[in-house]
């Protein structure tokens with residue numbers, strides 16, 4: 121058969137192909153030694169261990185990995201990435217999978233983690249590229265719905281007392297941080313089309 125007879129076929133990309141294309145990480149290099157999972161400090165809260173996520177991603181089990189709470193529990197500490205004998209950036213895969221879950225409208229099993237990510241990005245945008253802790257806290261309270269809950273339960277007063285104590289000990293600054301100099305480069309990040 122001539123090559124033209126195949127011209128109507130769409131290329132079939134698996135999840136591992138997409139991770140390789142978008143993040144240059146080859147999950148199929150994994151030989152399941154589980155060193156990543158053995159070093160991860162958060163496995164107690166995960167429904168799938170990190171090495172299982174990598175294996176499932178390699179097998180193209182998109183629903184299983186995107187529906188897992190592991191990708192949201194991961195704190196991006198990169199212990200797994202450092203330990204991997206095959207140089208697989210497991211933390212980078214977790215990050216990619218989070219992005220992918222949000223982009224494709226998947227239900228997020230840990231909505232407060234997503235609220236924190238969104239609050240953090242808004243903080244960086246609004247505070248000129250720097251972390252402004254009081255602003256971050258306020259944005260997180262709003263986005264996560266925790267603010268209202270804390271008012272109702274009286275926990276907000278407790279938090280305020282803690283904030284005052286931290287301020288008195290110099291552990292919390294109310295002074296807005298200086299903006300970064302390259303504001304245009306920062307603005308470009310928000311204008312970049314989503315992959």
Ligand code: SF4
Pocket residue numbers: 149150151152153154155156157170171174203204205206207208210
């Ligand atoms: S440490 Fe690397 S090779 Fe070992 S299971 Fe984890 S991802 Fe796979």
Ligand code: SF4
Pocket residue numbers: 156159160161162170193194195196197198199200201210211214
């Ligand atoms: S980056 Fe995530 S998966 Fe890797 S060790 Fe840290 S918490 Fe565990």
